[in-house]
Amino acid sequence: MNFMRTIFWDGCVKLIDQTKLPDKLEILECKKVEDLVRAIKNLSIRGAPALEAAGAYGIALSAFEKDFDNVEDLKEHIRQTANILSSTRPTAVNLFYGIERTLKKALQGESIEKIRQLALKEAEKIADEDVERNKTMGSYGAKLIEDGDTILTICNTGRLATVDWGTALGVIRSAIEEGKNVRVVVCETRPLNQGSRLTAWELIQDGIEVTLITDNMAGIVMQKGMVDKVFVGADRIVKDAVFNKIGTYTLAILAREHKIPFYVVAPLTTFDWNKRAKDIEIEERDKDELIYCHVKCKQSLIAPKDVEVFNPAFDATPINYVSAIVTEKGIIFPPYDENVPKYLHNI
């Protein structure tokens, strides 16, 4: 089955509104940067690599969204846009990368027309590169999957988390494309259920066998031998930890306890190798996500309104729990201190 891309340019920025899935497949049009900012904040688009493209397209959009009197006004406007876009999600480093790269390119232009052209071309290039590198990661990562494997995953690391194909789910797609028989067990991924809403939906569209569990069933499925490997994505990889969707750390501990390999799949732009876990701010999200079963539907209260909550969007898995990291340049094995810099060298 052929899908449209998760985010693309069509006179403005268009994206699949992921808050509407699995109920309906709806395209959101962002004609202004403020529309895109809202879309990022409310998770209509999410997933680190998709955010890289969103940041890039956001810069392009800011160059097109209105008329400018002169080049300096335009440059000032896209610089401001870069700041606004950067503050939408604090944890995903790829977002900043997409913004910075497109901004830098655009600022080389010397006319309004040229800047617009450069920004859009760079954004399209970033989006194309994402698809390409996901397929490359897929073929590297597929080597880690054997015929008949059942893979446990969390959140959504598929087409919808990227421009197309996916990171961790991309590896599974590549393994299946090679003719391997692969099944997926997906954690629903509370509080926003990206696992049940997006991953289960995506895999069913592709005819890939998937079993849905709640997050607290990850222990029992490993205990019962129902899982051979764990594959997850990443929002940021620092020297001592992998930041990813809340719940990833728990899966890593469970995997080690059950002697199940735990793999991370992420493009090299996810690495922030000069930082350590303690330097990274973990985004804490709204209480409504925990007290209503579906944030959109404020009828079904699943907790008392006045309860105190702790709602971090990500956690930090110590890097020594990770069996290997799949990137577009190859599979990085421990010791990471020694091996990661070799791969980052020619990013």
Added chain:
Amino acid sequence: MNFMRTIFWDGCVKLIDQTKLPDKLEILECKKVEDLVRAIKNLSIRGAPALEAAGAYGIALSAFEKDFDNVEDLKEHIRQTANILSSTRPTAVNLFYGIERTLKKALQGESIEKIRQLALKEAEKIADEDVERNKTMGSYGAKLIEDGDTILTICNTGRLATVDWGTALGVIRSAIEEGKNVRVVVCETRPLNQGSRLTAWELIQDGIEVTLITDNMAGIVMQKGMVDKVFVGADRIVKDAVFNKIGTYTLAILAREHKIPFYVVAPLTTFDWNKRAKDIEIEERDKDELIYCHVKCKQSLIAPKDVEVFNPAFDATPINYVSAIVTEKGIIFPPYDENVPKYLHNI
């Protein structure tokens, strides 16, 4: 604040309808055994000790629910009721205990009036004993809690899981009653959110400080040192494992990894010491629990309708992960093989 009991006799069986919480506090009247069977199956009443009382009151209700021509008809009817009630939930052993004990007592009667009297008296006794033993467990267990502790818990083990006071939450209540400052972190407990709907609600009613997290945040709160001890209930304790709400096994592994004590609180009727984990059937529940965010509200689909699910209601935590088991006769420490039989001896 004084609460009514979770289940009580008032001309018929009445119980707090827990599927309505935290939205409203509603009493469900069960005038026929079939009403009670439905209430147990759809979890209007749940929690192992509350089910013990429900089983007992169910036998009493069957003696009152209609007219009988003779004593033998009545005896036959309550025997049949015992079978029907026993098949409602396969995992909680306390349910069978409440049924069997009341049935045995009732069958001693030689007139319709006498049988009714004996059954109701025994059921009331079982309910009273539950409250008493919970308070006794509370004072034993409170010794394990220090002033200033933050306790992580799962599901609901409070007033609503028992006739009153609670098992694991009862221990916390007792510690607070003794003047200790205790905070609670509760996992929402998917898929039916007994943690967020019932435990958070109950603790707020009592003015006990509580923070709600999703189940997949248990790792991060331990990693951040936000939790001093874990206290959970149990549905059945066999020679090599503790059966409890799905997710308990994951918490036990996380607790060991973070060197946090992991305590089980359960009355002695929870022990089924002649059995092993492999002998116990784990109830698997309906798919709807995973694909709708709130089973009652079928508007909000959180997964594709055609997804395959695995939905076990319980898991088995190997008993060697348990730091101690709090009972109404005292705290049982390892080695359990040696120590548990001493406590069961005079049950």
